Amino acid sequence: MELIRKRNSRGLTMRSKKAIIGLIFVSPFIFGLIFIYFGAIAESIAYSFGKFDENYNNIIIGWDNYRRVLFVDPDFVRNVVESTGTLFVNTAVIIIYAIFVSVLLNRELKGKGIFRAILFLPVIISAGVISKIQTGDMASLFSQISSAGGDVSQVSNGLFQIETIKKYIMSLNIIPQISSIVASAIQNIYTIINRSGVQIVIFLAGLQSISPSLYESAKVEGATGWETLWKITMPMLSPLILVNVVYTVIDSFTNSNNPVIIKIYHYTMKTIDYGFSSAMAWIYFIVIIVILSIVLAIISRFVYYEN
Amino acid sequence: MELNKVSHKTKSRLNYKNFKMWGINLICYSILLCISFLIIYPFITNIANSFKSEADLLDKTVVFIPKELSTNTIHLTMRAMHYPEALRNSFLLSLLVGILQTLSSAVIGYGFARFKFPLKRVLFGLLIFTIIVPPQIIMTPLYMRFKEFDFFNVIKIITGYSPNILNSFIPFIILSLTGLGLKNGLYIYLIRQFFKNMPRELDDAAYIDGANEFTVFAKIMLPNAIPILITNFLLSFSWQWTDNYFTPLIIQEFYTLPLAIGSIANYLLYDIDPIVRSAMMGTGIILVILPILIIYIFLQRFFVQGIERSGIVG
Numbered sequence: 001m002e003l004i005r006k007r008n009s010r011g012l013t014m015r016s017k018k019a020i021i022g023l024i025f026v027s028p029f030i031f032g033l034i035f036i037y038f039g040a041i042a043e044s045i046a047y048s049f050g051k052f053d054e055n056y057n058n059i060i061i062g063w064d065n066y067r068r069v070l071f072v073d074p075d076f077v078r079n080v081v082e083s084t085g086t087l088f089v090n091t092a093v094i095i096i097y098a099i100f101v102s103v104l105l106n107r108e109l110k111g112k113g114i115f116r117a118i119l120f121l122p123v124i125i126s127a128g129v130i131s132k133i134q135t136g137d138m139a140s141l142f143s144q145i146s147s148a149g150g151d152v153s154q155v156s157n158g159l160f161q162i163e164t165i166k167k168y169i170m171s172l173n174i175i176p177q178i179s180s181i182v183a184s185a186i187q188n189i190y191t192i193i194n195r196s197g198v199q200i201v202i203f204l205a206g207l208q209s210i211s212p213s214l215y216e217s218a219k220v221e222g223a224t225g226w227e228t229l230w231k232i233t234m235p236m237l238s239p240l241i242l243v244n245v246v247y248t249v250i251d252s253f254t255n256s257n258n259p260v261i262i263k264i265y266h267y268t269m270k271t272i273d274y275g276f277s278s279a280m281a282w283i284y285f286i287v288i289i290v291i292l293s294i295v296l297a298i299i300s301r302f303v304y305y306e307n
Numbered sequence: 308m309e310l311n312k313v314s315h316k317t318k319s320r321l322n323y324k325n326f327k328m329w330g331i332n333l334i335c336y337s338i339l340l341c342i343s344f345l346i347i348y349p350f351i352t353n354i355a356n357s358f359k360s361e362a363d364l365l366d367k368t369v370v371f372i373p374k375e376l377s378t379n380t381i382h383l384t385m386r387a388m389h390y391p392e393a394l395r396n397s398f399l400l401s402l403l404v405g406i407l408q409t410l411s412s413a414v415i416g417y418g419f420a421r422f423k424f425p426l427k428r429v430l431f432g433l434l435i436f437t438i439i440v441p442p443q444i445i446m447t448p449l450y451m452r453f454k455e456f457d458f459f460n461v462i463k464i465i466t467g468y469s470p471n472i473l474n475s476f477i478p479f480i481i482l483s484l485t486g487l488g489l490k491n492g493l494y495i496y497l498i499r500q501f502f503k504n505m506p507r508e509l510d511d512a513a514y515i516d517g518a519n520e521f522t523v524f525a526k527i528m529l530p531n532a533i534p535i536l537i538t539n540f541l542l543s544f545s546w547q548w549t550d551n552y553f554t555p556l557i558i559q560e561f562y563t564l565p566l567a568i569g570s571i572a573n574y575l576l577y578d579i580d581p582i583v584r585s586a587m588m589g590t591g592i593i594l595v596i597l598p599i600l601i602i603y604i605f606l607q608r609f610f611v612q613g614i615e616r617s618g619i620v621g
Contacts, residue, residue: 036485
């Protein structure tokens, strides 16, 4: 204690000196928050309560924009509900797929370097414009950029003929509910593979950090592989499952293929209705926060922390 | 006799075990092969299509290997995209953003990982906030800000007007340096996790030898963090490269690759056969992806390493 309180040449305690240096390291971020981020957030809130006049001055009009989003606009509420529904299904599938693949990649296999390189590929290329085209969503790209209507949606870029497979499965005449679930899963294969790159990366890092002695002692005690998976791997991965669920939820909510995001973008860039689009974005943000906290509350009950 | 029996027994058990291992490996390989195939397939078809002539594209019997090799589609696409110009601009921009974001994330992440300072929890909360807020919320205000750029009217007082910094790289530099760029919060978070898991003894030893915090950071922490920094660079480089959301907002007067893909769409409006159109789109994607693919092939070793050593826990 004496040692820590010993004053150095500048007359600061060790602790406050450390604090200042810490602040210096973080200062770019603080600077950005103060000079850019806070102002932008405040302006966006102001837009959402206002309307532009002819000279692009924002005039505060109260809750009108919010009322318009929630009660007048025909699509917004439906879009949010729909994207929340697909979110739950997709998140579950993505997490399970990512755990599965990362466990596979963590095994001692010959040539696993090549497989890793290929499976991480979507992390690099799935963002932005490419995912939009890869998932066959060319129609929206076309209309977004060139506002060309017509038959462009039928020009597929030669991925799997997903529609054909879907039709085939639908025609198999099994139980219609099941075949429709299978068909939609097939339709989503590319979405899932493209969106799960970062999650695989995080799980793999987590798997690498589990100490091998745990597995060894389990083996000595006679545990089977299946038991080891559920009693060691899953509990040790559970904090990362939480991280990944949060990441997946945020990613699919703010992803530029999300219908709500497309709508917000449209009102910002095309109709230049800033008040309306800001109100929409803020309502959407609140929805995200609510869903995130529900998900967090549920999952964090199952998370096991080593320390 | 007894001994012999036992050894025979273990031998058969070993055989059974080998056989089981072999079977499990076979299943693993086949699953991995399937997934890899799914990932690579679009590349194969698009590359194959870009070398086909118009007749081959229309011919249903030609699947992958074209009957006559033609680079016509590639030439047409390159012309529509203004490819050399777009490539140069995209490369410069992504390189700049990648380097700056990696550096700023390293500095900020280190600060969050290794120091205690007042308001740390609040600041970290704000960092998470910047990750969660959809970028669309601050898009318009940012645009306005960069149109008449200023810090509390300081520039206006000095020069007499607020400069318009749209259509330049300056907004990207500012956003990247302050950790507010595209997905930047995520990078800071990842690097923070890495530095948190570095052993304390490492810097304690250096402090005893009389090093200060900045030398410890520059001489000990950064060299150890090279794999994760490369991972980070790769991520920010390629996410900037393919971004078609933020970049077109700020840069409208010269071509970058995502904008160039859009210009294919415009180019295609003039009577071109739909199948050739779709082949051109595919070629366009390949032309956009190819440079980052090459960089990835060179850096992927570090990428995998960086992930293994990042030791992200919760």
